[in-house]
Every structure is written in C-alpha cells, then in structure tokens.
Amino acid sequence: MPSSTAVWQGGLEFSVNQDDHEFTIDGSAEFGGRDSGPRPKNLILTALIGCTGMDVVSILEKMKIRDYKLTVRASGEFTEEHPKIFRYIKIEYKFVGEDLPLSKIERAVELSQDKYCGVTEMLRGKMELSFDIILEKP
Amino acid sequence: MPSSTAVWQGGLEFSVNQDDHEFTIDGSAEFGGRDSGPRPKNLILTALIGCTGMDVVSILEKMKIRDYKLTVRASGEFTEEHPKIFRYIKIEYKFVGEDLPLSKIERAVELSQDKYCGVTEMLRGKMELSFDIILEKP
Numbered sequence: 658m659p660s661s662t663a664v665w666q667g668g669l670e671f672s673v674n675q676d677d678h679e680f681t682i683d684g685s686a687e688f689g690g691r692d693s694g695p696r697p698k699n700l701i702l703t704a705l706i707g708c709t710g711m712d713v714v715s716i717l718e719k720m721k722i723r724d725y726k727l728t729v730r731a732s733g734e735f736t737e738e739h740p741k742i743f744r745y746i747k748i749e750y751k752f753v754g755e756d757l758p759l760s761k762i763e764r765a766v767e768l769s770q771d772k773y774c775g776v777t778e779m780l781r782g783k784m785e786l787s788f789d790i791i792l793e794k795p
Numbered sequence: 796m797p798s799s800t801a802v803w804q805g806g807l808e809f810s811v812n813q814d815d816h817e818f819t820i821d822g823s824a825e826f827g828g829r830d831s832g833p834r835p836k837n838l839i840l841t842a843l844i845g846c847t848g849m850d851v852v853s854i855l856e857k858m859k860i861r862d863y864k865l866t867v868r869a870s871g872e873f874t875e876e877h878p879k880i881f882r883y884i885k886i887e888y889k890f891v892g893e894d895l896p897l898s899k900i901e902r903a904v905e906l907s908q909d910k911y912c913g914v915t916e917m918l919r920g921k922m923e924l925s926f927d928i929i930l931e932k933p
Contacts, residue, residue, distance in 0.1 A: 659881075660870035661840035669849045671867070675833040675841050680818055682845045689853065695814040697845025698913055700838045702799035703813050707820045707835025711807045715827065729809075732798035740916035743797075775836055778878035779921050 670694070698741075701780070702731040706748060708776040712769035713750065720761050725754035726795075733784075745785035753793045766790055808832070836879075839918070840869040844886060846914040850907035851888065858899050863892035864933075871922070883923035891931045904928055 663671035669684035670693050682697050684690025695703075706729040714727065728751045733743040750766055770777055770788060780786060801809035807822035808831050820835050822828025833841075844867040852865065866889045871881040888904055908915055908926060918924060 658870050658872060659834070659837045659840060660868060661837060661844055662866060662868040663841070663844045663848050665848065665852060665865040665867075669852065671845055671848055673841050673845070675837055676823075676830075678833040680833070682841070684849055685814075690849075692814075695816040695818070696797070697842045697849065699797045699799060699813055700842035700845065701914065701917065702797060703801070703811050703820070704835045704838035704842065706799055706801045707809055707811070707838065710801050710803065710809055711822055711828075711835065714803060714807065727803040728800060729803075730798060730800040732796050734796060735913070739911050739913075741913045742917045743913075773877050775873070775877075775879045775881075776839065779839065779880045779918060783917050783921075 698735075701743065701776075702733065702746065705746065705774075705776045705780065706731045709748065709766075709769045709774045710750075712773045713765045716765040716768055716773075717762070720765070722758060722761060725752050725757060727752055743780075743784045745787070746780070748786070748788040749791060750788065751791040751793065753795055755794065757792045759790075759792060762792070763790060836873075839881065839914075840871065840884065843884065843912075843914045843918065844869045847886065847904075847907045847912045848888075850911045851903045854903040854906055854911075855900070858903070860896060860899060863890050863895060865890055881918075881922045883925070884918070886924070886926040887929060888926065889929040889931065891933055893932065895930045897928075897930060900930070901928060 661675040669690035681694030683693040710729040730749045733746040735741040799813040807828035819832030821831040848867040871884040873879040
C-alpha cells in the first residue's frame, strides 16, 4: 500500500520516508523554516511532472522513439486566501533532438494528460491546467 | 513563482530541481524503473503530510504547545482503472508527550484540515480523506 511518513525535526523540518527513500522537507525562511529541503506544497508540481514525464517516455518507448532529451517543467501561482492552492499550473515539455516526430510526441503527451496521469486527474477541475510542447534541435 | 523542473535521465529516472533542492524520482522495478528515488504519484502523500504537519506545528507553537514529538503518516490505495488516482487517503497524526492537551491538538489538526492546508484543499472531493489523532506517552 502506498504510504509516506514524516517525522518532525523541530522548526518546520520533517524527515520523510517515502517508498523506502529518505529525504527532508522544510519551509522557507519567510515562513519560519530553514530551507533544509523542498517545500511540501510544491511537491504537487514535482508529482505532476514526474507522473506525466514517466508516462510520456514510456509511451514514446512503445512507439520506438528513443533518441531525444526531455525536460519537463511546471510552474504555478497560489491563490491569496487560505487555503492557498495553485490557481493554475503550466507544464512545459521540452524535447531536444534531431527530426523529432511532432505528431507522435503530441499524441504521447495527450495520452498522458487525458488518460494515464493520475496526478493530472487528481488536480483536474481544481485549477487551470495547461501544457506546451517545445521541440528544439541539439 | 513556485516551479519544479525534471530532467530525464533514461529509464523512468528524472533529476528534479524544486525550490533549489535536487533529488531523484524513479519508478519501481515492477513498472520498468530502477527505484533510484521515490515514486512521483506518492509525492502527493508527502505533499499532504508535509503541508498539514507544518500547519499543525505552527498552530501549536502559537498555542505555546512545544513539548511533544510528532509523526504524520499517510497511506492510500489506487483505483484499478486508468487514470489511477488515490481512492482514499488516511492520515495519522501521532503525538508523543506527557500530559498532551487533546482538545488543543484536535483544534490544530482541524484548523489545518478545514482552513489552512492547501494540499488537502486541492485533493478534497477527489477521494475519501480521513484522519486520526493518536496521543502516546513517551
């Protein structure tokens, strides 16, 4: 069963064990933390780009498309009132390679966004979600 | 502006930079990964316990309640059909200390769950969310 455990270390710092991997999360100095690890709420962005990124490389692998580099980036902005959630999240998929097949790449991203990515599905309807695909030559 | 960037490393592995902290995420062997870091979808659990955990220690600090240990754990189960989301998430707040003030602790957890925790708010309505509070003597 998926689980995660966070043990308080004082201040806003927690030691996390997730999937048998240990890491630290912390608040920024602005909110009384010591920045000893990433912010928990922004882990939503990482969950999202990790989930869709793994989908996309898996789908492209099945299409025998392998010769590219991929960077996935998400950015957003919080609402001003509590509880502060993302008003919107923009995802950018940047592929670098020679002769990249745009229509297959678009298809892979759309399959992830529409069908496979559980994180997208958990956030859908809660905020504006948009994505861009960028193709670049090396 | 909050953001996160993931650079594909081959397989299902991505190097993440979030809040100027670097870490690796990866899939399990079962899904073709090498388990070199935590799963992205389970980061939803870590985002949730980190967000509410930081709320709770901050609220208790304002109530001058400081002499305790806290472990926050979340577990859930995925739906069977794509897109696989959490069907439910259970959160357990375990406090260890002498003479812990239950009603104030309950108040702090409820303030987080009902008012402050943006991650709870982003997931609300998408799945069953429940929480337990456990008080233990050292």
